[in-house]
Amino acid sequence: MAGGSLKHLEQTKTDIASIYLSDARPWVIGYSGGKDSTAVVRLVFEALMELPQEKRLKPVFVVSSDTLVETPLVVNLIKDTLASMHDAAEGLKLPLNVAKPVVPRLDQTFWVNLLGKGYPAPTRQFRWCTERMKIDPVSEFITEKVAAFGEVVVVLGSRLEESSSRAQVMRKHRIQGSRLARHTTLPNAYVFTPIDQWSADDVWEYLFSGPAPWGGDHQALFDLYKDSNAGECPLVIDSSTPSCGNSRFGCWVCTVVTKDRAMDGLIETGHTWLIPLQQFRNQLYETTLPDQKKNYRSARRRDGSVTVVLKQDKPGKLGEPGKPVEEKHVLGPYRLEVRKKLLKQLLENQKLVNENNPGEAYELITHDELEQIRVEWRQDPNEPDWDDSVPRIFDEVMGASQARQWQGTDDFIFGAEEANLIRTLCAEHGIAPQLFMKLMEVEVSYEGYARRSNVQVEIKELLARDWGADEELVKSVGEKKQRLYAADQEEQTAAQKYARLTQELSDAA
Known part of the structure; x- marks a missing residue:
């Protein structure tokens, strides 16, 4: 396969067939809609088609994850592809079950957390979304299969060249002498990465080597990458899987990155109906900027408390008082008035998108x-x-x-x-x-x-609870913290002085 040779491809198919036939453990293929996971599903499709009917015994489940805030074009592509996979698997009598995309629990969706509970938009320091919206739903699906079958093999499109950190994790959990690895968090779940040695060029060469077994070609997928200048947003099954960001297409609301280059690329190549989503994401990102946070968020935490922390300074020299320390007010959730404005803007954007979207209607919430x-x-x-x-x-x-x-x-x-x-x-x-x-x-x-x-x-x-005016409460809590800090500094200074005097008396004796 590499360099135009089909040797790499044939070895990969041989590995897939060999591992499939080696035991009764069902497979769960993680499908994200990107090139790598598409290649893996196609490889398994073709490997199963080459097996005699009597050997296609154990089930293979294809699972995808819908965070409910995926980029609309990706949602449509995944939806259409899954439908084609389902029909083709039935027609070919393959033991391949295409599951409906797993979604977060209602109380854990992006909008329920952000608009409902007031969680601030995710940042690198507070990335509350990945576990709730991606890891948990997929883990629950895998756990259900483990409960039903005892053990499962999770098949992923991870590649070693994607990132050094991901490669390190993959090698760390690999079972010696086997093509399988242990799942990092789920017991009785194993991981198989059939294209881990492939390059991105290998993947595209394979995808364009012929039609998809479920019909059609992969031109729409290629166009999506080309238009968005994006990389694949992998199906996240644990915290070691790299999250989306930079130019990857994933959640259109992602504020972990400064600029969503994938969305920008889609708009620049003609998908101008996505502009309201781009503007809304940028508006959310603005609320995460340090100098803007206080304009959107409550002075109180969700438990009603006002929190001020001090940046601890080193104690002064012996006999000197400690220096005043910097105060940091830990802000709470978005204020209700802010959440109301965001909800109104989101619904207005939904109207705009559906008025200008050439395709089917899209539901943002x-x-x-x-x-x-x-x-x-x-x-x-x-x-x-x-x-x-x-x-x-x-x-x-x-x-x-x-x-x-x-x-x-x-x-x-x-x-x-x-x-x-x-x-x-x-x-x-x-x-x-x-x-x-x-x-x-x-x-x-x-x-x-x-x-x-x-x-x-x-x-x-x-x-x-603290129910007074915000500014007064923050000032009062900060002053109390400073007093406690000053008292603690004095106590430490006195303790140092006492220890020194004790040592001097001991030395003199």
């Missing part, structure tokens, strides 16, 4: 996610949304023609009228309206209970 965001806002620990804003925002943007049926729930005990009354009364009496609203919720939640002992505990916890 699902109705189930909107319902879950309603719940998260209503139960927000700091800013309860008694106005039930999600349906109002949706109807305002989408109009009557796209009206939705919203779930009724007993959770919405109070409404906008009560919220406005509380805001007015609290303003007159100098009380934080959020505190009063949370106290009301606690009281109502215990209505009808024979034993109400815990109500006092919850009320006490609420009253212990």
